[in-house]
Amino acid sequence: MIIVSTGIILLVGCSPKIDQKKYENLHLAAKAIEGATVVGVKYLQFGELLKNLSNEISIANDKAKSDSEKKLLKVYLDVLMTYRESVTIWKYKIEAARYDWIPPGQIYVESELKPIIAKYSLPMESHIIPITGHEFQTISEDALQVIWGKAQERLENATKLYLGQ
DSSP states (O other): OHHHHHHHHHHHHTOOOOOTTTTHHHHHHHHHHHHHHHHOOOHHHHHHHHHHHHHHHHHHHHHOOSHHHHHHHHHHHHHHHHHHHHHHHHHHHHHHTTOTTSOTTEEEOOGGGHHHHHHTTOOEEEEEOTTTOOEEEEEETTHHHHHHHHHHHHHHHHHHHHHTO
C-alpha cells in the first residue's frame, strides 16, 4: 500500500511542466498587451499588439504536443479572443464620438455588439432621439475596461499554467 501511494505521489509530482523557453515569446506578447492596457494604448497600437499575439499563438500551435501545452495554448487563445472583443467595442466607441445624438460616454448598440454585451452582461440604456422619436440603446464606454478586466483574469490563468503553478 505504501509503495502504491509513493508511486502515485511521484507520478503526480512528475506531471509534465510547460517548457517556458518554448513559449516565452507567446507569454511576453500577451503580457505586452496587458501592460499597454494599464498604462494607456492607442487603438492602432493595440491592433499591432493583438496581431503579434495572434502570430505567437500560431507559432506556438505548431509546437504544442502535450495535453498541458495544448491547454496552455487554449487559455492564451481565450485571452486573444477576449481582447479582440474589446477591439469591437472600442471601434464602436470611436464611431459613437462622431454623433452628437449619442450621449457622451455611451456607445450605440449595433447588432454586432449584442453577443458581446450578452457574454459580459453589460448593462444597456434606452434613449430616444427627440426630433425623430427613434429609440436606441447604448452601453457605457466603461465596457472596454470590463472586457479588459476579463482578459486580465484569463491571462492570470495562462500565466499560472506557463509558470507551472
